[in-house]
Amino acid sequence: MQEAAGLQEAAALRYLLEAEQAAGEGLPGGLEARRVGVVGAGTMGAGIALSCSLARLEVELVDADSSALRAGLERIETMLESAVRKGRLTVRAAEEARSRVRSNLGLEVLSEVDLIIEAVFEDAGVKQAVFTQLGSIARPEALLATNTSTLDVEVIARASGRPSDVVGMHFFSPAHVMRLLEIVRTPRSSVEALATALATARRLGKLGVVVGNGFGFVGNRMLYAYGRERELMLLEGAAPERIDRALEAFGMAMGPNAVSDLAGIDIGVAARRQWRERPDDPRWYRISELLVERGRLGRKCGRGFYRYSGTERRRESDSEVHELIAAEARRLGIARREIPEEEITERCLLALINEGAYVLAEGIASTGSDIDVIWCNGYGFPRARGGPMFYADTLGLGWVIERIEHYAREQGARYWRAAPLLARLAKEGGRISEWRDVAPEPVP
Numbered sequence: 371m372q373e374a375a376g377l378q379e380a381a382a383l384r385y386l387l388e389a390e391q392a393a394g395e396g397l398p399g400g401l402e403a404r405r406v407g408v409v410g411a412g413t414m415g416a417g418i419a420l421s422c423s424l425a426r427l428e429v430e431l432v433d434a435d436s437s438a439l440r441a442g443l444e445r446i447e448t449m450l451e452s453a454v455r456k457g458r459l460t461v462r463a464a465e466e467a468r469s470r471v472r473s474n475l476g477l478e479v480l481s482e483v484d485l486i487i488e489a490v491f492e493d494a495g496v497k498q499a500v501f502t503q504l505g506s507i508a509r510p511e512a513l514l515a516t517n518t519s520t521l522d523v524e525v526i527a528r529a530s531g532r533p534s535d536v537v538g539m540h541f542f543s544p545a546h547v548m549r550l551l552e553i554v555r556t557p558r559s560s561v562e563a564l565a566t567a568l569a570t571a572r573r574l575g576k577l578g579v580v581v582g583n584g585f586g587f588v589g590n591r592m593l594y595a596y597g598r599e600r601e602l603m604l605l606e607g608a609a610p611e612r613i614d615r616a617l618e619a620f621g622m623a624m625g626p627n628a629v630s631d632l633a634g635i636d637i638g639v640a641a642r643r644q645w646r647e648r649p650d651d652p653r654w655y656r657i658s659e660l661l662v663e664r665g666r667l668g669r670k671c672g673r674g675f676y677r678y679s680g681t682e683r684r685r686e687s688d689s690e691v692h693e694l695i696a697a698e699a700r701r702l703g704i705a706r707r708e709i710p711e712e713e714i715t716e717r718c719l720l721a722l723i724n725e726g727a728y729v730l731a732e733g734i735a736s737t738g739s740d741i742d743v744i745w746c747n748g749y750g751f752p753r754a755r756g757g758p759m760f761y762a763d764t765l766g767l768g769w770v771i772e773r774i775e776h777y778a779r780e781q782g783a784r785y786w787r788a789a790p791l792l793a794r795l796a797k798e799g800g801r802i803s804e805w806r807d808v809a810p811e812p813v814p
Contacts, residue, residue, distance in 0.1 A: 411442025
């Protein structure tokens, strides 16, 4: 048994390494970006600016708010000091990185840069307004990128008046540390634009994966299905710490409630509110909404799904959250029960796998292995299991379908409907991790 598990783990790691190599392959053409503009000096903008600076690129950090700009520079300083303290950077390397970042209040300074990465507030209207200006300011050869994590890149691109020059570059937080970079293509994104984005990802030491345009792209689209089951089980009787314990035992780097606290519960709530096609279901992410209404935004304020105290900010169970969840379950008429940890793990992972199959069928991801690369490098899925699609193949797609049908009988078919692609591959004896689609050709 132990030998078989070791062989399976070795196969998963080998598969993932090959998948990462394939995903990171470049495209011919494109521009070698030497000077980069970053618009927005918030947490993400500062992290992106630092990531570029550490890769020896010249950076123009722009924010119309002088206090926000100062705060962004302070964030960069704090991150550099931390890297030096931990021995990840020498004092000299930190000084050089610091010198490559210049701050500006106006967009006009971006007229000569090779790449502009917009990292302003996650609001479609705000981003469109920025791109309307960038379209006329940026030089003709420049690549324009939006760092949105969920929004429609095509709509943002149209505002620029030059959509062939626009892609999404979805950095993961903290941007100067996380390896994954989702590069979002629209039907109008040119080959040159994608080539520049992929080359820049490699220059930054990141793994760029090209994905299609749709709410949440690949990673966050699937995350909402995974998180949906977590939120439903909270109402059904599973405490936040029990859910996290089950998924961490499976191998996830962090449980979903702890992840939400770390990212900021309010960030997810704000993003989901902009999703026009979100389910009309009073249970859907209801607990997150309630926590935000009560000012429990996560680790940053010391209270979220957990309570955080002391200098180490260790998470602690909070009876106030348990009471809030129980009261909301009563209000919604949801009967509560003891949920086995096996069910917790199974429902979250099956929802993730099934949504991945929909993402593939819709062309948002072009290969099953791309999904696995994204989830192992951006969302803490255990590498030893190869990623959600590879894991589905190790379970057997026939068994996956059986369990989805089981939950359809128990929970209803609203969320438990097997993706047609998954059902077809199960019937044919195919492997979803090996499935690939021919992505639409980018605009020449």
